[in-house]
Amino acid sequence: MLHPVPTLKETPSQTAGPYVHIGMTPNWAGIRGVYDADPGATMVSADTPGTRIILSGRIIDGAGVPVSDAVVEIWQADGNGSYGRPVGSSAEARPAFTGWGRQPANGEGEFRFETIKPGPVPGPDGRPMAPHVAVWIVARGINIGLQTRIYFADEEAANARDFVLNRIPDPKRRATLIARKEEGDVPQYRLDIHLQGDSETVFFDM
Amino acid sequence: MNDIILPGDDQGALFARDRSWQPPAYTPGYKSTTFRAPRHALLSLPGTASELTGPTFGDMPLNPLDNDLIRNYSQDGGEAIGQRLIVYGQVLDENARPVPGTLVEFWQANAGGRYRHKREGYLAPLDPNFGGCGRAITDANGFYHFRTVKPGAYPWPNGANDWRPAHIHFSIFGHAFAQRLITQMYFEGDPMIWQCPIVGSVPDKAGITQLIAKLDRHNTTPMDALAYRFDIVLRGRRSTLFENKLEGN
Numbered sequence: 001m002l003h004p005v006p007t008l009k010e011t012p013s014q015t016a017g018p019y020v021h022i023g024m025t026p027n028w029a030g031i032r033g034v035y036d037a038d039p040g041a042t043m044v045s046a047d048t049p050g051t052r053i054i055l056s057g058r059i060i061d062g063a064g065v066p067v068s069d070a071v072v073e074i075w076q077a078d079g080n081g082s083y084g085r086p087v088g089s090s091a092e093a094r095p096a097f098t099g100w101g102r103q104p105a106n107g108e109g110e111f112r113f114e115t116i117k118p119g120p121v122p123g124p125d126g127r128p129m130a131p132h133v134a135v136w137i138v139a140r141g142i143n144i145g146l147q148t149r150i151y152f153a154d155e156e157a158a159n160a161r162d163f164v165l166n167r168i169p170d171p172k173r174r175a176t177l178i179a180r181k182e183e184g185d186v187p188q189y190r191l192d193i194h195l196q197g198d199s200e201t202v203f204f205d206m
Numbered sequence: 207m208n209d210i211i212l213p214g215d216d217q218g219a220l221f222a223r224d225r226s227w228q229p230p231a232y233t234p235g236y237k238s239t240t241f242r243a244p245r246h247a248l249l250s251l252p253g254t255a256s257e258l259t260g261p262t263f264g265d266m267p268l269n270p271l272d273n274d275l276i277r278n279y280s281q282d283g284g285e286a287i288g289q290r291l292i293v294y295g296q297v298l299d300e301n302a303r304p305v306p307g308t309l310v311e312f313w314q315a316n317a318g319g320r321y322r323h324k325r326e327g328y329l330a331p332l333d334p335n336f337g338g339c340g341r342a343i344t345d346a347n348g349f350y351h352f353r354t355v356k357p358g359a360y361p362w363p364n365g366a367n368d369w370r371p372a373h374i375h376f377s378i379f380g381h382a383f384a385q386r387l388i389t390q391m392y393f394e395g396d397p398m399i400w401q402c403p404i405v406g407s408v409p410d411k412a413g414i415t416q417l418i419a420k421l422d423r424h425n426t427t428p429m430d431a432l433a434y435r436f437d438i439v440l441r442g443r444r445s446t447l448f449e450n451k452l453e454g455n
């Protein structure tokens with residue numbers, strides 16, 4: 001069996017700091033005229049196929065305080081379960097969905113993505129994983145970006161078979177990854193992400 | 207022969223992240239980690255397509271001034287004030303292969319150490335012609351470059367009198383969402399690097415050294431800008447042709 005080893009060490013991570021918005025969402029931070037739009041701000045267009053959803057929640061720290069300086073990125077499959085095309089590529093080449101979104105948390109620690117519901121993606125054993133969104137969170141006080149996932153409460157059967165969820169034996173901890181559904185003109189899914197504490201979200205090393 | 211690495215392979219498994227090389231979540235010297243560090247161990251799992259793919263930016267049209275912080279926020283046609291720099295480097299993976307076509311974003315304080323941000327309270331003045339953000343996409347050999355002014359050191363609320371060494375923040379994507387990285391670049395020879403609690407979150411001195419850009423006299427623009435080189439290493443793929451064929455990943 002072959003065991004390749006890395007020849008270089010990964011560059012150490014450093015916190016994004018409290019002013020991350022200058023670099024990642026400059027228009028949102030009031031720095032206008034440098035970029036036409038903040039990268040990742042818009043995930044869908046009028047011709048994006050799939051079921052429109054709003055994915056939102058809050059980031060909360062171990063003292064119960066909203067993390068109002070976080071930036072959240074998501075990466076997800078399209079409605080058919082396939083992963084995206086280059087961000088910003090020409091309209092002809094792009095099927096109107098890049099799969100990648102980036103949003104700052106607001107003063108209440110609240111993030112909000114207008115996206116589509118992802119389709120199932122094959123897992124390591126070839127069987128489908130439950131629909132999910134990969135999540136990456138950075139902020140002041142986070143030394144290395146936190147990886148997690150958001151699953152959907154109305155996918156009960158698929159969630160019960162999901163290989164990641166099944167690696168979390170404690171049902172209370174497993175529930176930290178599953179967004180509840182709220183009805184609306186556009187279906188809304190909400191999940192609070194707790195960095196620490198009794199309801200601490202499950203974070204991954206993947 | 208079995209360890210041929212596929213140059214176009216963007217699906218293969220990544221080397222596990224060396225968590226002993228990376229900063230732990232909780233580092234008491236950096237007080238903001240106190241309530242923001244998860245206390246449970248991270249759940250280790252093999253990456254799936256959701257982590258081994260990621261957004262790509264090779265075709266994203268950039269504005270010509272996106273990598274020129276001296277001019278990209280100019281309000282009156284003038285240039286940012288400060289010591290003029292070229293910062294450049296190569297994005298590589300742990301296999302020492304260049305990472306082409308990836309987005310590199312950077313942001314920083316102005317020459318006086320002041321950020322253009324509503325939460326910033328340092329009394330150093332804003333520079334009307336300096337916004338503080340820029341971006342570049344790496345070329346076929348993984349290189350990026352930009353022009354800027356040297357950021358000033360600044361005080362921050364942590365200990366009674368903590369100052370950040372001059373630094374530039376970097377965000378790098380790679381080709382897999384699990385390669386996503388945010389870091390900070392420091393300047394060779396700065397004594398303040400070694401007293402900073404954020405720098406000190408990195409456990410190994412050799413790791414800290416990786417964050418220090420080297421003065422590069424050869425790429426200086428005469429009578430204009432000094433050059434600093436900052437190479438960045440992202441997680442690498444451990445898959446081989448052999449494994450891909452037999453195990454299909």
Ligand SMILES: [Fe+3]
Binds near residue numbers: 017019315370375
């Ligand atoms: Fe900073």
